[in-house]
Amino acid sequence: MIAEWSAPRWAPPSPDRAVIDIGSNTVRLVVYSGAQRAPDVWLNEKVAARLGRDLADTGRISDKAADMALVALRRFGALLSGLGVRQVEVVATAAARDATNGGEFLDKVRALGLEPRLLTGEEEARASACGVISAFPGAHGVVADLGGGSLELVSIEGEQAHQGVSLPLGTLRLGALRKRGAGPFKDTVHQALAQEGWAAAHPGPLYMVGGTWRAFARFAMQLLGHPLHDPHGLEMGVEEADRIARDLVRADPAKLKEDADLPTMRAVSLPDAAALLRVMLAELQPTALVFSSWGLREGLLHQKLPPLARRQDPLLVGVSHFTAPRGGSISRAATIAGWTADVARGEGAYSERLRLAAIMLALAAARLEPNIRSRHARDWALEKRWIGLDMGGRARLAAALVGACDKPALPPELLALADEPLLREALGWGLAVRLCRRLGGGSRLSLAGSALRVRDGKLVLWFDPSQADLVADTVRADLATLAKWLGMSPEIVVGEKVAALPI
Template structure:
């Protein structure tokens, strides 16, 4: 439930102003996240948590322990004071498995209300569906099964685009796994299988399993390190099921051993990683997915998604995020759209569809990269493509963005680790986007008057730059050189008219 100012309306905020907050009272942590930026691609401005471990006592005796409750309430009082200090008026507070399952959960929520929050206790199905909405918000074409592993429970739900069905919550959270594994992995696998059977859960073999939760992202980071993956953000990381099963079995056998450090993974996550891997191994065997996709969007983003107007939900999340980003860099998104339209003909035959949104994003980032000082430009722009937290994008598409931005800087060579993510056709297409943007920048400085008084088209076997008489002086040696490079890349002749 959202709390607002006295008028009943959210405070108006600038694009980077803190506009909304989510507090997630989970079984392991109590977390506050403050968001700004565009609705469709919200930006995290502040993120903090306290490991209250509310679910530990619930797993042991069905009660929230006094120690855990006190830690949670102390953190919530800080969050209340901080939100009031910052001026965030729209705040959603959700409680999940630990509070839901605890015999003293209702009394705990009364204390939360006394602090000034209006907590919403999610049912198991609501928790599953809300997490799934977070995944479909990040991956609009998601089709398969979402699995969200928290401290107290595991949620599974079928997803098909924006549709979510058959949501279930099972008491298989990370805080419960050590006890479930105490009798050995064979008994553990049987218990997990029995839980799936009781939930009447079945998945279509060969589907995609989308995974949510900090413990599962820690597993993803382990797999990324072992695979020498060139991208370090686990969001959108894809892993074939066979490889995931191999990694999971290896990690599960490390129970009781000193954890191996993994960049970006806390000590507490490392300690519990063998149990998480053991659960994942059983899920992969039982559900028989073809691949696993890891998502940083889950329950909290699902809460945001459910509050979005339909018109916002239908926006492309990558384009929305990039538009807001380049606007902060001093480039109007409308300019990016105009340049993408001007360069539309300069692409390989057969491209289109989803690649049009990707080409628009690449064009926008290429324009923004020109604002970076030259000695920093290549590294900064490449990091934008590969490391910034975009949503609605795969690793392969990140590599295409990087290839386009680098080509926009006049460079065509990429590290082997990056080109390994791309087919030759995808690489050439992305480089064409960058070369076309480079031509446009040099020719008109991406000014609307210049774009409207010229065209770039393919006529037969020739790439033609048609220029109105008043702009003929803009065609110099550099423009001719860029036109020739683009035409050669496309296998065409070039002409200026």
């Protein structure tokens, strides 16, 4: 299983692939580096050309919007040339698909030396779904990707995208629909969703993809005093989401921009999106909302992955790629995970993958100066955008790093994200890693000549006589701290065979 988790041997990162997304609201370039299964963003640049802003009135991409997009695309081409990135996928979505002059616009894009692929509505929906599948292994439910020109819905289950549809309910169209009145707006959305009965029949949460949904999530996090800032992985109850949406429907965009610190484009579209969301919740009846920062672009990358790479654990691949150059290789972490296994009380693969990720991060954090170690470790766990990890998992990682780097006490912000027993267990992982490092710097020789065992209510640290010189007051102190946290008494044994310790 470790082989499936492992990232490639570390080498200095360089950008090697990119996606250009010609959307109805924005034209965006994202350049990636790093592991295939958990890519890092090297460069992310967008221009709000709003290609779809006049579709409802004229059916065309305006000359002004097209010119703005082409200027941006010309720059993107120059950036890619300078970076030496040759694996580039260029896709166009609803605006180019629906506009009467969409083909003419794409010809101008080709004249720049780019090769745009016009996605069908179903292809766009499936790509977005693959982004969610990549970010949330085992996800099941319905993906709702809200763009400027369209709303994509697609059911996912068993690591596969199933039924999908693209509806003309993008943020650039919603304003005109709402001007007809609340009743006609609700009827229009209801009729569009009712025709896709599979979406309501498919159980599970709604996976919310798109910048406007993320703006909704950030607004909700501020309103509720959520301790984190990144909405990726946020799970929200349906009643709470509907209550927030009900208030947002009547919100003033200018006040939203000022009070919630939202970009103008998102502040303008948020009340319309909230009105759409209320009908979606009533019609589709999901079990919850889960917000994803991964969508179409990451889905396009996922679709190209070989089968072996798709089966890798994205959390462990991403963490190992991050920590390997910082002294936290997955092989070293696996050795420490084995040495500390007796005090790991968690059950199942989920706890073990979290524990392995926590050990890698703890090893990397140990290389930081003491005055910045705790702060950076906290941000790595809670704010860095790990894939394949929910908010509760982030809190458990943070608790483990508190144990490894700081005083053994749970920060209140973590208690808002996960149950206390799980956090206490994770903090114990960190204390065990601290003891392991204190013992012999985490060296293989010190680990081979020692063992940590739970025996008859005692936490026993055993040493082979060849390693007896490692016993010190600092080791005794860390053993006592871990034992106290676990509700045991500490004991050090030198010389007996580890198998002979009383059970």
